[in-house]
Amino acid sequence: MSVWRRYLVKDVTGRLVDLPSSLLDRADDGTAPLPHFAGRCVEVVAAVIVGDHKAHARVTELAFTKLYFDQMGYVDAAKRERMIRLMLESCADRRCPPPRQGAAQGNCAHLSRRAVAARDQLIREFGWEPKPDERDAALSRLDPARLRTAPPEPVPTLH
Template identity: 55%
Template sequence: MPVWRRYLVRDASGRMVELPSRALDKAEDGTSPIPGFAGRCVDVVAAVLVAERGQSPQVAEVSFTKLYFDKSGFVDTGKRERMIRLMLESVADKRLARIPNAARAEAAVRAGAARLQLADEFAWQPGPAEMNEVMLRLDHRPAGQGHTVH
């Protein structure tokens, strides 16, 4: 079953436009910047699509993220590292099920704080019109079939 990803970004007018995954990959690995994103925080829709042989692709998962770019147009590595650290901290309480209750409670507080920071700095909530635009651009599934949205 083929699986691939697609990205959309909000342009200056507020519309969602396609961002080629190859361009984002190059900006992320430091080989080629995206000059239009230099020094900006960009709203990104990341979608995973799957398709059975001979079938239309379907959206399996969608996430809405803020992605930060440095002054040259590369993905900001410091912000990326912070996001990863917060992601790891946000699930620490789930990994510590066997530790004593007091330590587990403290881990839960830290994990909760990390989840709030992660949502505040790196997530965005699309409005209904944005969500409709995203799904119309990405999905070829008949109405009524579900999606996983994060």
């Protein structure tokens, strides 16, 4: 069984186009820029695909995010670090035990407020809430088998 990643980016016309993972990896590790993304925030669909063959592969994870590029066309390292910090901060409240009746929560209320604020900031800066047609377009490009096996739309009956 193989596991691989695929990326789609929204181009200036609003269409989703493939971005080879090797190109994104080089822009992320600082070895080769993507000049056409220089200074831009790009909406990205990131997919993890699992399967034996591409014909039998399925999308197992799908994320719609915003990715920032610096003026040279490399992935903006400061923005990436901020995203990671916000992700870690958004989990701060998971360190608290579940609330029990009569149990003192101590610092947990503070951690909960910080986590909620971090999640809100993460969504504002790095989240992309795709429209239904954008989500469908991404799935059809990344996992056409899922659309073929989806239940058909209900047909109205006449009485």
